[in-house]
Amino acid sequence: xxxxxxxxxxxxxxxxxxxxxxxxxxxxxxxxxxxxxxxxxxxxxxxxxxxxxxxxxxxxxxxxxxxxxxxxxxxxxxxxxxxxxxxxxxxxxxxxxxxxxxxxxxxxxxxxxxxxxxxxxxxxxxxxxxxxxxxxxxxxxxxxxxxxxxxxxxxxxxxxxxxxxxxxxxxxxxxxxxxxxxxxxxxxxxxxxxxxxxxxxxxxxxxxxxxxxxxxxxxxxxxxxxxxxxxxxxxxxxxxxxxxxxxxxxxxxxxxxxxxxxxxxxxxx
Numbered sequence: 430x431x432x433x434x435x436x437x438x439x440x441x442x443x444x445x446x447x448x449x450x451x452x453x454x455x456x457x458x459x460x461x462x463x464x465x466x467x468x469x470x471x472x473x474x475x476x477x478x479x480x481x482x483x484x485x486x487x488x489x490x491x492x493x494x495x496x497x498x499x500x501x502x503x504x505x506x507x508x509x510x511x512x513x514x515x516x517x518x519x520x521x522x523x524x525x526x527x528x529x530x531x532x533x534x535x536x537x538x539x540x541x542x543x544x545x546x547x548x549x550x551x552x553x554x555x556x557x558x559x560x561x562x563x564x565x566x567x568x569x570x571x572x573x574x575x576x577x578x579x580x581x582x583x584x585x586x587x588x589x590x591x592x593x594x595x596x597x598x599x600x601x602x603x604x605x606x607x608x609x610x611x612x613x614x615x616x617x618x619x620x621x622x623x624x625x626x627x628x629x630x631x632x633x634x635x636x637x638x639x640x641x642x643x644x645x646x647x648x649x650x651x652x653x654x655x656x657x658x659x660x661x662x663x664x665x666x667x668x669x670x671x672x673x674x675x676x677x678x679x680x681x682x683x684x685x686x687x688x689x690x691x692x693x694x695x696x697x698x
Contacts, residue, residue, distance in 0.1 A: 434467070434620055434660045444655070446677035447491065453498035456675045457482075464669065467662035478662055481527055483654075483672030483698035485510065486679050489517050495676065496521055502546075504670055504698065506530035508539050515543040529611075529651075529670055529698075531585045534558040541566050548573040548611045548651050548670075551586050553595070556602050563604035570604060573611040573651050576633065578626040584613055589633050593640065600642045609649025609667070610634055614657055623657050627664035654698040672698030 447453050457480075465475045483504040484492050492503060492514060504527045505511030515526055527546040532555050540547055541562035550556060550572045563570055574595065577586035587595055592610075599607055610633065614626035630652055638647050651668035653661025658669040673679060 434470075434663060444673045444676075444678045447494065447675065450494050450497045452677075453495050453500075453675065456677075457498060457500075460671055460674050463659055463674075464662060467659040471663050473662070477667060479668045481529075481651075481668055481670045482675045483529065483670050484514075484676060485530075485672060485698065487676050489514055491676060492518065493521075496524055501525060502527055504529045504548075504672070506698075508532060508536040512539045512543060532559075538562045541568060541570065544570060546571040546573075546608075548668075549575045549585065550605070551575040553598055556599065556605060560602040560604050568604065569606055571608050572605045573609050573649065574599075574607065575611045576630055578612045578629045579615040581615070586612065589629065592633060593637060596637060596645055597642055600644055607645045607647070609647050609651065610637075611651035611668075613654075614652065614661070620657075620660060624660050624664060627652050627661050627666065631665040670698045 447456055460480060464478050464480065468475045468478060481502060481504045482495060482500045483506075484495065485504070485506040495503065501523055502525045505514065507530055508528060511526055511528055518524060525545040526543055527548060528540050528544045529548040531549055532540060532547065534554055537555065537558035541559055547559070547570055551574065559570060574592060575586035576592055577584045577588055596607070599605060610630055612626060612630045614623045617623055630650055634647050634650060641647055649667045650665050651670065652666045653659070653669040655671050655674040658666065658671055661669060
């Protein structure tokens with residue numbers, strides 16, 4: 430879609446730190462207004478887009494303010510950090526957690542214990558590890574298959590051509606509820622290069638729907654973060670992962686958190 434929507438990837442520091450419940454309410458209202466405006470541009474119902482506030486790197490006190498402002502699901506990148514926060518915030522009984530970062534098999538037991546959602550499934554080894562631990566816990570887990578739409582070697586996720594066979598194997602894991610696909614777009618200030626990652630994921634989803642195994646739902650497209658979520662919505666995102674526009678900028682520029690050639694795991698939101 431030919432909308433001239435800029436990315437915000439080059440605007441580190443535009444978001445001041447949220448330090449009160451009022452700050453969080455104001456930031457959430459601003460993000461929701463941006464979601465609604467993006468939906469209007471393409472004739473979508475804003476109710477079809479779910480906002481996932483991303484709280485990675487932020488302290489527990491900040492998360493508690495976000496909860497007081499109405500957040501009931503928070504996204505975390507690093508499993509151990511998320512697990513620590515979950516343990517410390519057990520008093521908030523209705524707060525749920527989405528793990529959105531790369532998972533090593535030896536951390537699957539933590540995800541199986543506390544997460545309601547995992548958005549970075551990209552190997553059968555991880556699927557097997559999660560299934561085993563979820564069966565022990567007597568739980569199930571919503572999962573998204575991560576796709577590498579930028580072709581960057583530093584990014585996790587399956588190559589688009591690997592996804593069909595991967596999906597065919599997933600019905601064997603009864604504790605995993607496949608909801609859709611997730612991607613990280615190219616980190617670029619060139620909006621059209623970013624947009625092509627989202628276009629690719631949407632097109633892949635449409636192809637895969639034709640032959641998806643029974644029980645494999647591909648209704649959701651998790652794509653778009655603070656710097657590019659409006660472009661993602663224009664291209665069909667149903668989940669946007671927004672951190673800095675809600676919590677405030679992180680201590681370092683976005684490029685510090687973005688995967689580099691060495692395979693850094695953190696990702697901006």
